Amino acid sequence: MKFNVPATNNPIDRMSVVGRAQDRIDGPLKTTGLAPYAYEHREAANPAYGYVIGAAIAKGSFRWLNLDAVRAAPGVISVVTAEDAGTLGKGQFNTVKLLGGPEVDHYHQAIAIVVAETFEQARAAAAMARVDYDRAQGRFDLDRALKAAPIVGNGGQPATVGDFGAAFAAAPVKIDAEYTTPDQTHAMMEPFASIAAWQGDELTIWTSNQMIDWGRGDLARTLGMPKEKIRFLSPYIGGGFGGKLFLRTDAVLAALGARAAARPVKVALPRPFIANNSTHRPATRQRIRIGATPDGTITAIAHESGSGDQPGGGPETATGQTELLYAGANRLTALRLAVLDLPEGNAMRAPGEAPGMMALEVAMDEMAEKLGMDPVAFRIKNDTQVDPARPERRFSQRQLVRCFSEGAEQFGWSRRNAVPGKVRDGRWLVGMGVAAAFRNHINRTSGARVHLDPDGLVTVETDMTDIGTGSYTIIAQTVAEMMGVPIASVKVKLGSSAFPVAAGSGGQWGAANATAGVYAACVKLREAVLQSLGFDASDALFEDGHVRSGNRSTELRKAAAAGRLTAEDRIEFGELAEKWQISTFGAHFVEVGVDAYTGATRIRRMLAVCAAGRIINPKSARSQVIGAMTMGVGGALMEELAVDRRFGFFVNHDLASYEVPVHADIPHQDVVFLEEADDKANPMKAKGVGELGLCGVAAAIANAIYNATGVRVRDYPITLDKHLNQLPPLT
Amino acid sequence: MRAFTYERATDPVAAARAVAQRPGARYIAGGTNLLDLMKLEVETPTHLVDVQDLGFTRIERTPQGGLRIGALVTNTDLAADDHVRRDYAVLSRAILAGASGQLRNKATTGGNLLQRTRCPYFYDTNMACNKRRPGSGCAAIGGYSRQLGVVGVSTSCIATFPGDMAVALRVLDAMVETIDAHGQTRSIPIAGFHRLWEDKPQQDTVLAPGELITAVTLPPPLGGQHFYEKVRDRASYAFALVSVAAVIQPDGTGRVAFGGVAPKPWRVEAAEALLPQGADAVTRQAFEGATPTKDNDFKLPLATRALAYVIAQAKA
Numbered sequence A: 001m002k003f004n005v006p007a008t009n010n011p012i013d014r015m016s017v018v019g020r021a022q023d024r025i026d027g028p029l030k031t032t033g034l035a036p037y038a039y040e041h042r043e044a045a046n047p048a049y050g051y052v053i054g055a056a057i058a059k060g061s062f063r064w065l066n067l068d069a070v071r072a073a074p075g076v077i078s079v080v081t082a083e084d085a086g087t088l089g090k091g092q093f094n095t096v097k098l099l100g101g102p103e104v105d106h107y108h109q110a111i112a113i114v115v116a117e118t119f120e121q122a123r124a125a126a127a128m129a130r131v132d133y134d135r136a137q138g139r140f141d142l143d144r145a146l147k148a149a150p151i152v153g154n155g156g157q158p159a160t161v162g163d164f165g166a167a168f169a170a171a172p173v174k175i176d177a178e179y180t181t182p183d184q185t186h187a188m189m190e191p192f193a194s195i196a197a198w199q200g201d202e203l204t205i206w207t208s209n210q211m212i213d214w215g216r217g218d219l220a221r222t223l224g225m226p227k228e229k230i231r232f233l234s235p236y237i238g239g240g241f242g243g244k245l246f247l248r249t250d251a252v253l254a255a256l257g258a259r260a261a262a263r264p265v266k267v268a269l270p271r272p273f274i275a276n277n278s279t280h281r282p283a284t285r286q287r288i289r290i291g292a293t294p295d296g297t298i299t300a301i302a303h304e305s306g307s308g309d310q311p312g313g314g315p316e317t318a319t320g321q322t323e324l325l326y327a328g329a330n331r332l333t334a335l336r337l338a339v340l341d342l343p344e345g346n347a348m349r350a351p352g353e354a355p356g357m358m359a360l361e362v363a364m365d366e367m368a369e370k371l372g373m374d375p376v377a378f379r380i381k382n383d384t385q386v387d388p389a390r391p392e393r394r395f396s397q398r399q400l401v402r403c404f405s406e407g408a409e410q411f412g413w414s415r416r417n418a419v420p421g422k423v424r425d426g427r428w429l430v431g432m433g434v435a436a437a438f439r440n441h442i443n444r445t446s447g448a449r450v451h452l453d454p455d456g457l458v459t460v461e462t463d464m465t466d467i468g469t470g471s472y473t474i475i476a477q478t479v480a481e482m483m484g485v486p487i488a489s490v491k492v493k494l495g496s497s498a499f500p501v502a503a504g505s506g507g508q509w510g511a512a513n514a515t516a517g518v519y520a521a522c523v524k525l526r527e528a529v530l531q532s533l534g535f536d537a538s539d540a541l542f543e544d545g546h547v548r549s550g551n552r553s554t555e556l557r558k559a560a561a562a563g564r565l566t567a568e569d570r571i572e573f574g575e576l577a578e579k580w581q582i583s584t585f586g587a588h589f590v591e592v593g594v595d596a597y598t599g600a601t602r603i604r605r606m607l608a609v610c611a612a613g614r615i616i617n618p619k620s621a622r623s624q625v626i627g628a629m630t631m632g633v634g635g636a637l638m639e640e641l642a643v644d645r646r647f648g649f650f651v652n653h654d655l656a657s658y659e660v661p662v663h664a665d666i667p668h669q670d671v672v673f674l675e676e677a678d679d680k681a682n683p684m685k686a687k688g689v690g691e692l693g694l695c696g697v698a699a700a701i702a703n704a705i706y707n708a709t710g711v712r713v714r715d716y717p718i719t720l721d722k723h724l725n726q727l728p729p730l731t
Numbered sequence B: 001m002r003a004f005t006y007e008r009a010t011d012p013v014a015a016a017r018a019v020a021q022r023p024g025a026r027y028i029a030g031g032t033n034l035l036d037l038m039k040l041e042v043e044t045p046t047h048l049v050d051v052q053d054l055g056f057t058r059i060e061r062t063p064q065g066g067l068r069i070g071a072l073v074t075n076t077d078l079a080a081d082d083h084v085r086r087d088y089a090v091l092s093r094a095i096l097a098g099a100s101g102q103l104r105n106k107a108t109t110g111g112n113l114l115q116r117t118r119c120p121y122f123y124d125t126n127m128a129c130n131k132r133r134p135g136s137g138c139a140a141i142g143g144y145s146r147q148l149g150v151v152g153v154s155t156s157c158i159a160t161f162p163g164d165m166a167v168a169l170r171v172l173d174a175m176v177e178t179i180d181a182h183g184q185t186r187s188i189p190i191a192g193f194h195r196l197w198e199d200k201p202q203q204d205t206v207l208a209p210g211e212l213i214t215a216v217t218l219p220p221p222l223g224g225q226h227f228y229e230k231v232r233d234r235a236s237y238a239f240a241l242v243s244v245a246a247v248i249q250p251d252g253t254g255r256v257a258f259g260g261v262a263p264k265p266w267r268v269e270a271a272e273a274l275l276p277q278g279a280d281a282v283t284r285q286a287f288e289g290a291t292p293t294k295d296n297d298f299k300l301p302l303a304t305r306a307l308a309y310v311i312a313q314a315k316a
């Protein structure tokens, strides 16, 4: 199905199942432990265990000293190094090779896998390995590397609209401020894990991956084999946050280990590997300049960001939202990219916008204060309904102003004291902060196959994944709505390369695109049903397990009486996203207490108001947003990979030292979804919320901290040491 | 993890003998610290002597009016004990400020005292660490040291003793009771139990090889108001950046010890004598000669401000 004109009325508009809060259909499997995660599949008989050896240096080369002893260790079946593996390709989504040697590209880069009869034997043998490293000078200091870093994209020039320089120089009110965001790790609960099993030249891999087709393709590229010979399975995923968008070490080394051992092999990366072996969200150094007239009209806005990555990598695109979020005739954005020898940077939940909004929305707060305006009013004043660079492109839907006004009302924003450092509650300095939420909508082709069986069961198959987000449930809702059957009559099968290629989970594109693909397949199945039943297509209703037209009504299952009906289709997108700017919006409100004595910040309450198209399942959407808000608390207050600039690695590579929020950090969260149906997005009229919920949270917290203390910290995370010495005197 | 053998001891002296005679043998109690370190091969014992059947699970009054806490009393039980909550509230509060409910259910009094440092370089076996591999150097010096020590540290190690319970025990002047392979018992004042690292950071305490902790005893109650103020980046389940254990009397005098700053619970009696003069006076003396790093020099004002809060509370 080609989606190239705005959606008109369709069966989803009934909203009898779609749009209603629905418990997860996979909930019982999850809570009883029956949903198999990557390491738990039992189909591969008699598996051996692989343990990955990671490089102990960040840059240089090495030589094995006692591999024979490792190979001879108790229980060891095989050891695969880069040399044993022979020529390997590199995945198109990987910047760095997943098996290093003799060169080392980054700390904890895999340099071998040891396969043994038991996990313990593999681990013990891996620990025996002695390696002679030749350490080389690496580039580990982002600030230093950025000094000579070029602008990337746009021909090496900043992207501009109007004349930023002149307008900023002439602006009567302005700010020019620098912000930093740190490296962050996905720290998902389920580690990277895979089981690989070969049958002749065919490979089956059970893994934990957000994007089946990307993973399968890159595994084929890496191993130099046809993609069709790989079965790539990932039905349940214990969190990914972007870390599992790509093929990673576990899958490649499980496949190599299994080939060498002539046995199925299981591999899970131990927790300390996750920060340095895999990808992370790169740190940024951002500069924002805003100029305005005294009435608060932005006349000039510039956002520049620098980040680093391995050679051949990409920048953290932290300036994207600044091109679209606020009006202003003169604009400039630029991304600088430095080369670093730290582990590979890549996507983490809301890449670009998450760190970009951490800076932009603090700059907006600073500017509002300079103007003597309320920060909500200042943002509303600079709302735009068009793409500022191409005013002929309108936003398909943009309810940012309503997000702010309704949020302000519900949160009690009017009670905020605009003068910082004035509200005290016992030991706590209390403050409120606000920020916009913004994340672009991304269209992706997405396919599905649906079957109707003689017993009335509708089965849907797509390689879409569920990373804990609720894909199983919203897909079941979509089928139930389209086919007029109860959810219990829908079976959802996900995460297999045997199924049509779907959008996958990432960039908050999964829910809207994958259900749109299912919609397309259901439209075809409906046609097949009507044909089978001999109905006239134009006015038939699918409801209550029946097909009705005029005064004729037939049970749906009768259409499959002669045998299973199958339909397959995919949603493909035309020019609508060129003509319209399709984005999601929100407003975050936060109240914090900052300990007047110790400077420690604790959240008191949070509210997010989101306008993001049709909300397919308000229950799981709310879960996504409160989870994202929680992640925002981590970003604001504690999450930071500590870089050792001498040895070139992230030092705090476990969950005791890389802190993320715990329950006690999150006392109260509210989420409101504004009613919206975006007919330019897709036939579901839906967009995404999973990343929107994160964008802006940390800035709202930073602004609340400033409101509480009167001390502006522009360096995340805002730990107590960064403002302790400037807090108001103790009374 | 390296392969190891395992035995379950039923007699304290036999247990002590088993550990003393065998290099590489270690006790295991709740296992919440030792097992984690074994998985990472930070610790590589060849033999484990499990002490959980040795009894030592009682909390009893002593003839002197104090309390005798068996080495195997869990952190949960100790924190919940009525006498402890009434007469030694600082201890109860310190324990409850640490770890998580699940860990406290397993963690024991003896094991808690012997928990090892949380220096991140200690945890990474690729890094030089004098505590883990004596003589290999200290990767933390000049590296990421936000959590590490500011006072009492040495040029061979700047790590801290990370625990909470022991900080409270230090203000209470607890005694650590032990037995050795010859059946010899001794009582070690908590003040001298943990060592300053000096040039031997591999040795955390004054215990001899195989010496088994049997109990911790507390002197009679001190009265006063009890505080345990723990400062950290998140609200729970994190080690202290700085903690303050204090018992403050109605006249403003009292005792105070700091956690998260030194190789041992940090109490300077001459400094606490200045309590009536306020937090600044106390910490100026308690942290005299401190050698913080750029990453952790905030711990000095933080200790002062946390103590200021305690003093303000005591007055309120």
Ligand SMILES: Cc1cc2nc3c(=O)[nH]c(=O)nc-3n(C[C@H](O)[C@H](O)[C@H](O)COP(=O)(O)OP(=O)(O)OC[C@H]3O[C@@H](n4cnc5c(N)ncnc54)[C@H](O)[C@@H]3O)c2cc1C
Pocket: A656, B026, B027, B028, B029, B030, B031, B032, B033, B034, B035, B036, B051, B071, B075, B097, B098, B099, B100, B103, B106, B107, B108, B109, B110, B111, B112, B113, B114, B115, B162, B163, B164, B165, B211, B212, B213, B214, B237, B238, B239, B240
């Ligand atoms: C995630 C996490 C968070 C934590 N957070 C905190 C915190 O915030 N604050 C805090 O204070 N602690 C914290 N802890 C540490 C916890 O308190 C300790 O792990 C626990 O107290 C150790 O007790 P255990 O009985 O399990 O000791 P084990 O792990 O069994 O043993 C620890 C050591 O003591 C030795 N040992 C044990 N018993 C005896 C004995 N009777 N005689 C001689 N030697 C003995 C063992 O040989 C071993 O070397 C945390 C731990 C974890 C894992």
Ligand code: SF4
Pocket: B117, B119, B120, B121, B122, B128, B129, B130, B131, B132, B137, B138, B139, B140, B141, B148, B156, B157, B158, B159, B201
């Ligand atoms: S500070 Fe101590 S524990 Fe940390 S690396 Fe140095 S010697 Fe090891």
